[in-house]
Amino acid sequence: MERRVLFLNPPSYKGFDGGAGSRYQARREVKSFWYPTWLAQTAALCPESKLIDAPPHDISPEEVIKIAKDFDMVVIFTSTPGFKNDAFLATNLKDAYPHMLIGMVGPHTTALPEESLKEAEAVDFVAIGEFDYTIKEIADGADLSEVKGIAYRRNGNVVINPRREWIKDMDALPSVLDVYKRDLCIENYFIGYLLHPYLSLYTGRGCPGRCTFCLWPQTIAGRKYRK
Template identity: 55%
Template sequence: MKRTLFLNPPSFQDFDGGAGSRYQATREVVSFWYPTWLCYPAGMIPESRVVDAPPENLTVDQVVPLARDFDLAVIFTSNASFATDLATISRLKDENPQLVAGLVGPQVTILPEESLASGPQLDFVARREFDYTMLELAQGRPWDKILGLSYRKNGRIHHNDDRPLIEDLDALPFVTDVYYRDLHIENYKIPYLRYPYLSIYTGRGCPHHCVYCLWPQTFTGRRYRVRSVENVVAEVQKALEHFPQTAEIFFDDDTFTANGERARQIAAALAPLKCTWSATGRVNTSYETLKAMKEGGLRLLVVGFESGDPQILKNIKKGTTPEMGLRFMRWCKELGITVHGTFIVGLPGETRASLETSMRFACRLDPNTIQVSLASPYPGTEFYDYCREKGYMADQKLVDGSTGYQQCVIDYPGLASEEIFKAVSRFYRRFYFRPRALARITWCMVKDPVERRRFLQQGQEFLTFLFRRRQKKEENGHSVPTAAHDLQRTG
């Protein structure tokens, strides 16, 4: 078995767009997701180690010496970090010329040929789910026999057949065992989750067809494959033994509530554990399911409202309506479920009027917190194809090369990229500078010292972000970063 390094590499300052994050950009408030995708294969390879450089604040110079201890290096890359990740591989191989190194993730899944052609330092890429692909590589199986692998041999690039998506998710190891072995729970924080938190996938894939969402279209598929209820609960129990300091479990599926009956079963099985948990959801979740989840320990749902304009919701194939969103929020408030609502500006059909409609809609919904993202046309998505075909992409570069901040790359007829960019901060101001929102934040700070410290820290980080954003805008002469946070993520 080859000694294998699974690396979420350093790139931009405070960048968390890699191995556990669906939104590939630097955020306005420092936060870190677990490198869950790397931890699955690491749990199957005894002589392996996961190194998560961003939350450990490791530099490339600090990571490079690790190459001496391994035969195989697997790096999770993204659209934003691809160039810096290639440079990291070069440094690793300079340190250990015998090292075999490759990339995984949606970026190389969509562009395997182009990725391998980018530099001779890259030996292979693994397409789509790579758990067993990495296991077979570590076991020394001949490369031409490994499904899902693209590689370079004798100066030529070869692409093996696709690997089928994994059906038996219960056969995979518990990622929280790898967290316990290799990671430090205190390094991970998300603004809307209690600290410290743990994230777990209870399933992979999403049955919905949102045109902008990267992962189901490029990586996990549009079918919700799930672990058994017993397997999920067993991991939660073991995770709480590993990490008794855990304040919250987060079920980070694309859409946890996609199967309402199963969500209710998990909630009922978790109830005796008396643990606090949160999850992703959709506005079409039934009252019965919401009630059952609340009774089973649910605290918060992360929900993608996206827009308040009915036509835009149709354009993006969301499968929801504003009326469904209002009903959902009414039910959540009745049941005492906290909601973190996500919105996207710049979606197909966006106009000045639809932006105003969405801002008014968000205020009417009044979720506890929101995040506002800039629509990003990732290669491999329907949204990307739409923008290319219509000629709406003003730039191919989705992030700024020095900061990792997302760039505003879409110009619509009658709505320029500059206006879309400015709409993000305007959206935040409209929502949070309301008496009701300010009163809610003030009350949280008064009654809970932990929340007070958290809000003050996040406020400082957000102001720092705005200062850095303004600097980049002045340097480049146009809008560069958005105030996007983490989600074009829920169904």
Template identity: 55%
Template structure:
């Protein structure tokens, strides 16, 4: 499936600028790399990662992208969840055939409530979602994908948990995704020289 990984546009008062999408606006502009979305993006050939907050993209900017993809994976958080649902609904309205899923701790701990919060959401990939999302993008039946909660016939189904990843070497580097899809100069942390690069070598 043609796949878009999306850090959604921010709402006023929230910049969503951390790798885990939790930072609030403040007097110092700071954006972290979207590492947790870059990792599954590196597993899905031909995918694209759009990090809307540091690029200053609005909903009007990202809405047309829905027509170019079959699958959109949105990273959400507790403070941004309602806003992110509205983004999902706008994308779905633009392309009714688009499958939209969410990842992140906020939906992992409450997958059923999250799916019921918006009819635009088709699935939640729980906990370590890298290979879960990869299998969704490969078009595998949702019922056979571990670590997934999904909507079917008006109700929510949950597959068994995916085992914790023990071999980190199974994951590709995220830096090619950074180079391909991100503007490095848009990322900054006040205590580091600019520009900088951040990636994880363990969990």
């Protein structure tokens, strides 16, 4: 059975500020909101999906829960600083819609898949690594036991499936622009050193750099540049 998917960059909590990327918006010294490109890319693969980027659009947890009623599955992009808050929202979603399938994606679940499932009991699965086709397969109705690149629960235990191979042909992925146009207000996105409004998308993934402060190559994007 195909599942209609809600992709969610969840609401921020008070004081959550700083960093880079869609889950690390800034509000204090500089107003900065980055596009949720990873989620948008996957949403473009899933017909009749919807993307909610809650922080720049000031969408509350209560509003998210109301919107979610029209979907079979919610995919939450999480991060280490916001994980507990995101897990709490997942619990509220599961309480409202017990049969809804809830997944989490992002660097945190890649680094700590088993711990993530143990700490977020309402979450049914977490993605490990690059998740575009992982989520696409689940949205198309695949059984979790057959999907590479996830950890999930089976009979009370955490099962970690084999890793998914890196995407080699980036041109096979659809454009994010239709998702941006459908679901986002581009005037809500700011970066201090760019003209406003601006647009952000990826033409490649991966980085051979060894920057000690950057988590993306060793979690989701990989160390080999792909285009």
